[in-house]
Amino acid sequence: MDFSSFLTSLGTSFVIFFILMCLFTWLSRKPGNNGVYYPNRILKGLDPYEGLSRSRNPFSWIREAMSSTEEDVISMSGVDSAVYFVFLSTVLGIFVLAGLVLLPVLLPVAATDKGVKADNTTISNGTFNDLDSLSMGHVEEKSPRLWAFVIATYWVSVVAYCLLWKAYKHVSDLRATALMSPEVRGEQFAVLVRDIPPSEGQTRKEQVDSFFKTIYPETFYRSMVVTNNKEVNKLYEELDGYKKKLARAEAIYAGSKTTGIPEGMRPTNRTGFLGLIGSKVDSIEYYNEKINELNPKLEAEQKVTLREKQTASALVFFTNRVTAASAVQSLHARMVDTWTVMDSPEPRQIIWPNLPKNFYDRQIRQYVVYVIVFLTIVFFMIPIGFISAFTTLENLKKLLPFLKAVINQNVIRTLLEAYLPQLALIIFLTLLPKFLLFLSKAEGIPSESHAIRAASGKYFYFTVLNVFIGVTVGGTLFSTFKTIEKNPNSIVPLLASSLPANATFFLTYVALKFFVGYGLELSRLVPLIIFHLKRKCLCKTEAEVKEAWAPGDLGYGTRVPGDMLIVTIVFCYSVIAPIIIPFGVAYFGLGWLVLRNQVLKVYVPAYESYGRMWPHMHTRILASLLLFQVTMFGYFGVKEFYYAPVLIPLPILSLIFAFICRNKFYRFFQSTALEVACQELKEIPNMELVFRSFIPPSLSAEKADDDEQFEDAMSHQVSRTASSV
Template sequence: MLVSALLTSLGINSGLCLLFFTLYSILRKQPINYEVYIPRLLAEGSSRRRSRFNLERLIPSPGWVRRAWKLTEDDLLESSGLDAVVFMRIITFSLKIFLFAGIIGIFVILPVNCKGTELHEIDFADFSNNSLDVFTISNVNSGSKWLWIHFSAVYLVTGFVCYLLYYEYSYISSKRIAYFYSSKPQPHQFTILVRSIPVPAGSTVCDSVESFFKEYHPSTYLSHMVIRRTSKLRSLINDATKLYKRLSQLQSDPNQEKHKRVKLFGEKVDLVDHYEKQLEDIEENLRMEQSEVSLDGDEVRAAFVSFKSRYGAAIACHIQQSVNPTNWIAEQAPEPHDVYWPFFSSSFMRRWISKLVVIVACILLTILFIVPVVIVQGLTNLSQLEIWFPFLKSILTITFVSQVITGYLPSLILLLFLKIVPPIMVFLSSIQGYISHSDIDKSACNKVLWFTVWNIFFATVFSGSILYQINIILDPKSIPSRLAVAVPAQASFFIAYVVTSGWTSTSSELFRIIPFICSMIRRPFSKTTDDDFEVPSIKYYSDIPRILLFGLLGITYFFLAPLILPFLLIYLCLAYIIYRNQFINVYEPKYETAGKFWPIVHNSTIFSLVLMHAIAVGIFTLKKLSLASTLIFPLPVLTLLFNEYCRKRFLPNFIAYSAEVLIKKDRADENDATMGEFFDELTTAYQDPALKPVRYTSNGDNLNSPLISSPERR
């Protein structure tokens, strides 16, 4: 890729970022857009729509940047939980790494690369027509002593990254324990999920659970809630909710007289009466179905079992309950609102088959995604593109067109293809047998991360160096030397990818393009109120993998092509401000894992370091600096030993709390007068929402009263 192509991509994406920032600064002030840009503040009652015209609303202002910058970690912890704090620390962690690596890369390594003559000398008179390869390690002469600077940089950055990893793991681990100490009693702290419950003939799951835990945990057992199959009930409730929203819209329409007589199914009917009768029928069916599910023993061999202390729940969770380890399988319960109830409707065999299907589906998706990667790499190579599409040869000779095609279009196409991956991974994880939304998101996060690492990094590198250079296969002796040039040469594509997927995508996160468009389409057909919308939650499963992929690119390429580092730093600065703003105004936490996403970050960073070491060994070998290659070998070994130490030292605190922590917390609650009331609520905390009491009303006058009421807490 030429410098001019990169500058074209840079100009397009910078313009889009500026446009998104400007539009956001104006549109966020318009009351009609509050549910898009400040839904959390609306839901909390911190902001209300104001209809009075104000000229200031039409003038862009950067006040939101100042408010986001002033947000402290304690404020973020209080409003959005520890997961949000950990997410922001992922960004600051990456910022520290690339600020340190950027100083070395830009001011030390980049001048060394430019001084080389392995490829050709830089033509400063015609700078824009230089290839970006001359800024990489490929331009350093083989056997040059200047390569020892790259060698030293690898050691320095590895040491700095490991130090930061240790510090962050230690800090987040301590914050996790402190967060636990400061939290009020929560149902999931006292509850476990038990599966594969053996049921003797003539007995029920409920009887088996009660007799077992009263016998083996008599001093700590409190209560239990057996899981039942309620998929049909959930379907009825969903139908009723949709019908109620439709009825509410009709009744709130000032021109509702036009709905009085509408031709439906060949005859004229009153739509309001028609929908009310449908609701009455659904109500009757729902009540009958609830009675049948409750009485006929349609039970799943699983139950939530609650205890009188956190320590008692931990003992029951981590000790094998039966001589047969396949019976009475226990695990920590998630928060009640975090439970993924459809999971319990699946049999053991169905879950087992689903896991196999998910593995096969992930493999097939990874293989199929190679197709857009190959197309994208073809666009970066004009000569290859002319061979594939000879009729475009005259168009490709236009400078601007060639710059857009090679510099901007490939990364844009890849970004659009990647948009469909996170929802697919969430769906695959949801049928894999996880019991909570947070577990589904963590599983999807891992899937999306390794999918993008393989298809964006590895597939791109190998496509660029092998798939499009068939003559390498015909001349095997040239493979090592060509790979030495091709691997760092892919940095030009990755720089453009960081600009498109990083800068523009993060700016569009601020602008919230899709919710804004949906709001505009929906607005003429429905009257929106401050209570008539859902506050979104941040999608950790897609946002964390993107940050970690850029972390891999930065760590891997910082000594090969340090020109990528300034673009990464700009992306991280944008992400730092934008996501803090979103946590203030937009996102509301859907669940709380207390920082359990951090081990994914740690493992990904360790992988990136080891991959960097492997590439360094190959580069120094091909550059005929064999001593440097030999001296690199201890580095991955030391890195993996460091990782093993962190696993032993910190990871257990992310899996379960220690007896010391649990007992201290239990003793602190002994003097709490509200614990009796809490234990009363705990007995019904894990009741399936589909089995909770519901109420329908055909009274059209009370539109503010929900058709389906939530049960009152005891």
């Protein structure tokens, strides 16, 4: 790719972005699209436009995003979103500060050097162009000008340390403020107890109650033994499905009355497989019948579940936040593998089936998952290669003879031959985040947010190793494989020497990602089309329409690793080809603006983890920085710069910095500090409400007064504190 084609691609991307932005301005004004562009505001009960300008100015959303404060974000979307913006603005800050020094200094230093024209050591596969003269590759070997690049490496690192430190402090404050909030939040009063040892002569409930009553005589409120809800969930979902179908059938019936026939047309359906076969029945009657049939079944199953399907885990409620916070951090039984007490997640993010998994099960699962992930990351090309080989046209013809006619056509043949391997790769890459999330849940993690953090970590290492290092070293690796075998240390110089050749590729990649990616994000074209299709063809009831525009959350599991890949790319090229810095700034600046808009108006958080994502982001930014420092060291070696060892302190400094941050800040992100938990509440918590909020929907009775049915699995103690207050 030469310079002009680079500019062309950049221009095209920008045009696409501009078109998408205009589309957004136009589409978001239409009230019919409110569900797509303002779902968060609607669900919060706000008027979509209240306080927002309705002008036709395509940049008004930018002004709104800029003027919103961190408090707005927290109140609209929670601490996790605010922490994500701290991440974006920290990285943005690092790149801006780095660019302010590196661009005016390094570009002239590189450009005015005589340059290494034809005899340059870096393989420039057609990338040798005007851009290259602005990069470190243009500086002669052993040139004293390389000192400027050494200093630049230090500058980038120091800037990163300072801003990361500030950010960690700030996030810690955000977390503390949220946890200190005088609002009553159920999860702050509950703890999760796992690995309850078997006991004779006592029910689980008695066992849990007596254990915790002895230790916390003043503050113990009540316990809820976790039950195996598989059966009851199935019944509940079935019932729920019929209820939805009934509502739909009634809506159709009501609709038919208004359109033509005054007495209406009662909808019918078939009772067999997928409503395609079987006898035809009146839908409303049929569903009513089914619901009446299932209701007593569900109630009976609920009773059985509560009485007989109790597992070795429980939720325990305390009347006070300090006790809950300190219980989580204390060893309760002498043997660590019994009575494990953990932070309770919010009710909505509890992964119920994972709760009864026992200590050793969890440990073993964790290691097995680590091994699987390691193998996936390192050898992921093997299954894909296998699939590609398997799906060659010749094989396909043999296996699926009916395709022969299609395949023999020349155009299709060429297309398929060109895209089949990529197709396998794309399908794999699409499924990977889901696979990693599945693996993380299989570890036995009790909360959704934790599983997403774990999956996002795995995905980060996958992208950095395979996309970044893979693309960079890629071609050269196999040809020089024997060199590496002889001397494994040569991987760093190899990576370093392949970097400049790929600068243009990554420049284009980053530009594409921010223009097209954020353009699509902002305009929400795909959700818009899906919403309108659904509303037209499928939705009959209000609930169904609401479901059709349900916005989902930010999707940290894939979004953060994606951003991290950009961070890694920009860090690693920042000194070698400083021209990448503006692109990084644009990516994170634009990202900040677009996502600010989306967070305030569109996305609805699926959970609140009070910023627990931050330590993961912090560690990964540092990992990228470390990779950058090591590659720079290698690249200075390639440049035969005798003073390259002056860079050795940098990786050590990074490790020390990571160690100090971990020591100083991390424990507060694992568990709540007592000085935070001991803040006054604005009201005496209604423990009954807190307790009820944790009952899974499939078990919660419709009426509030049939309390006695929970007595089997859920204990109740008239709290002394509550009664004495």
